Amino acid sequence: MKIDPKSSGDLSAQIATAIKDAIVSGVLNIDERLPSEAELADHFQVSRPTVREALKRLAAQALIRTQRGASGGAFVNRLSFEDAYAQQITTSTLLLSMNEVSFETACEARYALERACAPLSADRRTADHLATMRAEIFRQSQPGLTDEAFCASDVAFHRALVDGAANPVLSYQLAGAVEAMQPLMNIITFTARDRAQIVDLHSEIADAIENCDGAAAITGLTDLENETLRLAQNVFAARSAKS
Amino acid sequence: MKIDPKSSGDLSAQIATAIKDAIVSGVLNIDERLPSEAELADHFQVSRPTVREALKRLAAQALIRTQRGASGGAFVNRLSFEDAYAQQITTSTLLLSMNEVSFETACEARYALERACAPLSADRRTADHLATMRAEIFRQSQPGLTDEAFCASDVAFHRALVDGAANPVLSYQLAGAVEAMQPLMNIITFTARDRAQIVDLHSEIADAIENCDGAAAITGLTDLENETLRLAQNVFAARSAKS
């Protein structure tokens, strides 16, 4: 399983890679126990702290979990969709915030992906998904809502739309695209009129999904994308005019 | 910046979270140097190995990079699209291999997402993208190709298609969906006739992209999805008949 080829980087990185390869290639199966830290240290001819650093690298990626006590140790972790969601969201968020991705680019990607889900969601949505969408629409129409809460509700609405497709792989992929947009959306300060328009479009989309009309849902999403872009342009124009 | 709230988990996990929050919230900027390990240990009132384990967790997520020597240390890393690609691909691959995702579900997600890129790619593809697609099509028509090489070329073809959309966020999202499918595709042993059909569909898609015809590209992708599903069903039927 565990040869350590003379590659580059720290020892802990090399060991982490070796173990990761063993997991990916199936040498180590799910829920199988890894050798103890002392045994690994002996095997790789390094000290225990070095092994521990390697294990922490893997734990950070949710590849293993550790348990203390007798018959404890490190176990290969089944990567759950929830773990993957979380990783996706933080990675996507950082990617957008650190790389000066234009609002247009991020928006385009998000709505392109959402439109991909729309026909499936129109086919398969359950009453539960519809109820969530309607509830978020209602919340969004409440006047006292802060901008942050409005955006959070927006995310919840779109999550329900995506989850309606009943395809966990799609949900996983979209989680990053939808949630990572929230910080960008938060910079738009919505006027009452803006919100009303968005809520109307949300209702239009929800209607289309309820009527199992995928094409109408796509149209609604496209309209929403254009509206979002228009609002963003206003904000950016006002900002550059001020400076 | 760095308070350590009484949360759960190991000390190293808590410290890693604290630093990550500082990065995400902007307290630490890109390329800014973190305090030295000794200073962090002093600040958090833990030992240096514990701090190191926390830093390794962050390094595993490409959030920081470290440098030895005087004026070395840990620096906030700009999360590049390439780093994010790599993370996405390994996460997606493990997610599919560890969760008994059906071939149909993965296939549906992949082609739904690709169809989302098709119109954009038809609009924006460069000669370079087209050339890559044609070259991969040519390679796929060579008779001596192994199944693995055929699948790898398939991935390269679809990557070019996706990259043609000229939207790095889309490329990032799709990288996982496309590449993670490869292990699943590899279980299909293609006959010569299968390959010819797939190559024809690839050509059809490339033609559509060349002619800036997004609708035709979507049609071609849908046909390819159906063909892929048909092949997979044959394989699964043959397999269950044998057992």
Place this chain on the structure above:
DNA sequence: CATTTCTCAAATGTAAGACAATTACCTCGC
């Protein structure tokens, strides 16, 4: 005999100190 409690061993979690390796910076000699 059943049940509770104790103790022990194994494993991870944490700490402290030391040394090696690397690298920027400073000083000194020319």
Place this chain on the structure above:
DNA sequence: GCGAGGTAATTGTCTTACATTTGAGAAATG
């Protein structure tokens, strides 16, 4: 002025030790 070498700072690694948790078996007790 400039190059060579030394020096300090910092990460990388090793060693040793102790603390904490947890399961399992032994022992005590009803």
